[in-house]
C-alpha cells in the first residue's frame with residue numbers, strides 16, 4: 001500500500017517450538033486508527049513489540065514508517081523519536097511531579113511539544129504540581145499518554161490504554177485519541193474492549209493463534225452489515241418471542257397490526273461487534 005505507516009508480511013516469531021506469530025500480514029495506512037483484537041495469547045503483544053523494535057522476529061518483512069524496526073542502524077535511532085509508545089506505568093518517577101516528568105521526557109526528542117500544552121490535552125493541568133505517586137489509576141494512564149505524545153510522534157502505539165478506566169474517563173480518553181488522529185497521527189491500538197474498537201478504529205484486525213482471522217471496518221467485519229436483525233417482543237401470555245428477519249420493518253408492521261398498536265417489549269437488534277468477534281474466535 002502506498003503511504004503505509006506499517007507493513008507486515010509473513011511475520012513469524014517462535015518461542016521454543018511454539019509459534020506466537022505465525023505468518024501474519026498487516027498493512028496500516030498513515031493517519032489510520034487501527035485496532036488489533038484477539039484473545040489472550042493470540043500474539044498481539046509479540047507483534048506490537050516487534051513493530052516497536054523491542055523484540056526480534058524470526059522471519060518475515062516489517063516496515064514501520066519506512067524503517068525496519070529490527071535493524072540496528074543510525075536511521076533506526078532517529079526513527080525512535082518519530083514513534084510514540086504508551087507504556088503502562090512510570091513507576092520510577094514516583095517522587096517527581098507530573099510537570100517534571102513530562103518536561104524530562106521532552107528532552108529526549110528533537111522537536112517536542114510544549115509540556116504544559118500536552119498536560120492540558122490529557123486533562124491533567126490541575127495535577128501539574130502533584131507527585132506522580134499521588135495520581136489515581138486513570139490519571140496515571142493519562143500521564144502515560146502524555147509521555148507517549150510529548151515527542152509529537154507520527155505513529156503512536158497504545159496497548160490496552162483504558163484498562164481500569166471508569167466509563168466517563170474512557171469516553172474522555174477516546175476523544176483525546178480522536179483529536180490526536182485528527183492531527184494526522186497514526187494509531188495502533190490493542191484492546192479487549194470491543195466497544196472501544198468500535199468507537200475509535202477505522203479498521204480492526206482479529207488475530208487468533210498468531211494468524212490473521214479477519215480485517216475490516218468495525219461496521220463490516222464478518223459481514224456484520226448484512227447480518228439478519230433479531231426482533232423480540234412479549235406475547236399476550238407474557239412469554240418472550242424472537243424472530244430473525246431480513247425485513248424487520250415488515251415484521252414490526254405486521255406485529256403492530258396484530259397487537260393493534262404498541263408491541264409489548266419490542267426490540268430490534270443486529271449483532272454487535274462483540275457478537276461477531278466471539279463467533280470468529282470460536283470458529284478460529
Ligand SMILES: Nc1ncnc2c1ncn2[C@@H]1O[C@H](COP(=O)(O)OP(=O)(O)OP(=O)(O)O)[C@@H](O)[C@H]1O
Pocket residue numbers: 015019020038039040041042043044045046047
Ligand atoms: N518471552 C516469551 N517467552 C515464551 N513465550 C512467550 C513469550 N512472550 C509471549 N509468549 C507466548 O506467545 C504467545 C503469544 O503471546 P502474546 O503476549 O503476544 O499474546 P497477546 O495476544 O498479547 O495476549 P494478551 O491478550 O493476553 O496480552 C503466548 O502463547 C505466550 O505464552
